Amino acid sequence: LAAVGLLPLVVYAVRPGLPLALAALALAGMGAAYVIGLDQWFVDAVPPELRGRxxxxxxxxxxxIQGAGMALAGLAAEFFPVHHVVAGSGIIGTVxxxxxxxxxxxxxxxxLSDTERRDRADRHVTSR
Structure with a gap:
């Protein structure tokens, strides 16, 4: 979900009309749902006494970071057409x-890396 969440913004490259632009924005917004799982990873990794901070x-x-991204997009829109900036944001964000x-x-x-996997398999075979 995280990897494809921004791809709908690429539709801006063809200067979509209002209905298609709204659909792309809605899909990209729904793609942000991946954050729900990330919060749990973060909570699990932080000791309880430090979670609030x-x-x-x-x-x-x-x-x-979001504010800096918006500022950079605004700066880019000073030099490039807005629809190219939005489409480019979708591509850069996806990559x-x-x-x-x-x-x-x-x-x-x-x-396990491939090397670790092979080492573990070799140890398993030699231990038999």
Whole structure:
């Protein structure tokens, strides 16, 4: 869901009419539902006595990054057509999200690299 949440914005590249633009924005907004699962990961990773402060810091960080993104998009819209900026935001956001998803999967607890998987299989075979 996170990886494809911003793809609907790419429709702006063809200068959509109001109904299609609203549908794209609604779909992109629904794509933000992936955050619900991320909050639980964060809560699980933070000791209970620090959760209040940690959630405050997380929220402040998210709002800061979102504000910076809006400012950069506004700056880009000074030099490029708005519909290109929105479509580009969808593309850039999707690429960045795919990179983050790949990193999360690579570093997730219980994830084994190919080398670790082969080593474990070799140890299993030799232990028989």
């Amino acid at each position: 940690a959630m405050t810091l997380l929220t402040a960080g998210l709002m800061t 960045v999200t795919l990179l983050v998803v790949a990193e999360v999967r690579r570093t997730a607890p219980g994830h």
